[in-house]
Amino acid sequence: MADSQQSWGVHALGGTISVPAWKTRPSWYLVSADDRTIPPPGRRAMAQRAGATIREVAGSHAIYISNPKAVAAVIEEAAAHTRLKQAQ
Template sequence: MYDSQIPVAFAAFQAPITKVAWKTKPSWYIVASEDQTVPPEGQRFMAKRANAKITEIKGSHVVFISQPAAVAAVIEEAAKGALK
């Protein structure tokens, strides 16, 4: 868990954004259906706004820890889809 949590650089909040990638590039989103940190309804809203391919996985906010095989399958699908 520790290795997955890194501090955000302050510069990330100062960088000017001219184009957001999710508006023009394919996106994938995993909704963690049992997330108590980011409500699943909010996740679905963000994913739909990004026109992402949505996969729902039963799991908490750290679904990549509790369901690593399912998350890896979505990553593999995204990698293959990004090549198209």
């Protein structure tokens, strides 16, 4: 897993964002029900605050390893929603 993650530079701390994407675009959040790193209630609260469509599945903090099919399903759902919106 560590090999797939990118390090970030300290310059990232100085970045500015005028309008966060989650305020203007639809978002999805996959809650890992068995997460012991960030408790599910905290994850749900973050997702609700962002107005995200929330999906919850069994799996650990590293959900893309413990339940990759659920991750793919949420990505496909978001993509289908986006395609539908663009067609309208």
